[in-house]
Amino acid sequence: NAGVTQTPKFRVLKTGQSMTLLCAQDMNHEYMYWYRQDPGMGLRLIHYSVGEGTTAKGEVPDGYNVSRLKKQNFLLGLESAAPSQTSVYFCASALGRTEAFFGQGTRLTVV
């Protein structure tokens, strides 16, 4: 039972490049979240999903897109990376409006 797995763990991008972060959970959770964590700002919600095929915007959605084609996977895409998107990204999943289980994080640097 792996819980929540994020791929990759580290990545360096050049400005303007695109990439996709993958989050996979094996707990049959309905809810999935993507957060970014920046010093002094806590975790800010980017996008979330309450079930397969659904997505919704969070606090800071600009510059990101998401897809939830399969219940167990939640993908976060950056179409044209900017230095302001340098951050640590965390994925989480939950059964519902209850406690979330987090992945180990992806450290992304945009140069």
Added chain:
Amino acid sequence: AQSVSQHNHHVILSEAASLELGCNYSYGGTVNLFWYVQYPGQHLQLLLKYFSGDPLVKGIKGFEAEFIKSKFSFNLRKPSVQWSDTAEYFCAVILSNNNDMRFGAGTRLTVKP
């Protein structure tokens, strides 16, 4: 707009000192409340949660929190901290009319041996 405030950014304590970390939220309806902990280099883990019932909830590692509805607060407490409690602590809220979980900015706790 929904917000979660953690007033203490960095708290430094000696071992065996008592801890109280503040958390306030700005919403008048029903909320689900959480405290998470993030140890250095690790992901967030749940400390405790409150949905309803007894407003004093107990979590793991001797932590507890008290929900005071009239003050929109959910403060975290521990009677005697240990060096191993050094970590960052986050308060989080889910509103009754929403599905997203919002976090406060976090409080970094340093416990000196």
